[in-house]
Amino acid sequence: MPLLNRLGLGSGRNAAVESGFPVARGAAWPSPAEIWPAPSPGKQKTGLLPACANPCCSSGWLHLLRSRETPVFEGGWCCSPECTLERVKAALRREMDARGALRETHRHRIPLGLAMLEQGWITQQELRAALAAQRAAGRGRLGEWLIRQKSASEEMVTRALGLQWGCPVLRMESHSPENLTVLLPRFFVDAFGALPLRVAAGRILYLGFEDRVDPALALAVERVTGLRVEVGLVEGSQFRPAHGRALEAPYPSAELIEAATEEALASALARAIEEWRAVEARLVRIHDCFWLRIWRRRQAGPLPEPASVRDLIASTAVE
Ligand SMILES: [Zn+2]
Structure with missing residues (x-):
């Protein structure tokens, strides 16, 4: 699809x-404040030689001859397109593995009507009337029916949803x-x-x-x-x-990637990181999408300049 x-x-x-x-929250990467506007790892050449972030990098001393300072992927400089690809592949595998673990977690939520009843915000009669109206109409959320029937205010329904979601x-x-x-x-x-x-x-x-x-x-x-x-x-x-x-409103440029295989997806993402000479790029998964964000310039604050970032979104439905 x-x-x-x-x-x-x-x-x-x-x-x-x-x-x-x-x-684990906060365990992934440093915050922008720590990264930006710090120089990219490729620039830190004063006395120290830059190290390729690919643990299996085979270029050895050859990478010292490479003058490139980018790209940087997830905080690590990549000495060659091959090393960028390897690191993207590893990140994709990491995100795929996390998906399996996530699916098993499921939290029970108290039904909205019950939560409001328990708080004494509605009566049993009001709940029954709203449920009956919802059933008869075959649509609409219970909260909407409670508001429509003037059994609860919008503010109360939102507060009850907050209780339900714990937020x-x-x-x-x-x-x-x-x-x-x-x-x-x-x-x-x-x-x-x-x-x-x-x-x-x-x-x-x-x-x-x-x-x-x-x-x-x-x-x-x-x-x-x-x-x-x-x-x-x-x-x-x-x-x-x-x-x-x-x-x-306007958004940073975004591209949808259709890739049939994980291999093709990794190539497409690595190519974008190379072409855009990323000073930083990060890959995450959201539900059934991968999201790669590329920064082209170092940023002065938490809100990037729109023209300097680019998003790539891909389906996780790859083999
Ligand atoms: Zn390398």
Whole structure:
């Protein structure tokens, strides 16, 4: 199936939300503040010879003759296109392995109606009426029916969803989605219903969702951006217009890669890293996508210059 359909709009929102994290938080890579604007490893030649990051590099002393300073992949300089490819292959295998472990985790969530009943926010009669209306209509979420029947306010339903997901309710105040679209590809904002809300103290990204949080996406964004990601829910009437505006805003250039095999995918990603002379590139997996972000220039802060980053997105449905 073409990736666009797989990502696709509507269905992605309902993609199984995985709970738990495949990789220890904060263990992956240094934060941008530590990396940028530090010089790339290839530049650190004062007295010390640069070492190729490919543990199986066979170029030996030959790499000293190479004058290139890029690319850098996941913090390590690659002396040749062959070494870049080897490192991308290893990263792809790492992400594939993490997928198996993640699928097994499943957390039970208390039903929304029950959570609200327990809090005393609705009565049994109100819950029964909303469930009956939902059943009769054959559509709509329970929370929407409770609001429509004036049994609960939108604020209460969002608070109950927060209890259900174990996350806070976030406010939209002074939100400008246009400024944060550099943090993740439009495809993910659209398909996974995420909305970057703000970056606090240059270190923490608040990522909002309307009715279900997506820990897998949050972890991926954390690993790529180096920002700590805090997820939360936003009231629907505030979320939907802001999400719409975010989808209209410009994003860094992104490319969808269709590759039939893991080998072909690794080649395509490694080629992009080489061609773009990445000063840094990072690969993560989100649900059934791989996301490679390439930085072409060192960055002065947590929000990269849009023209200096490029995203590649590929399906994990490779053999
Ligand atoms: Zn090498």
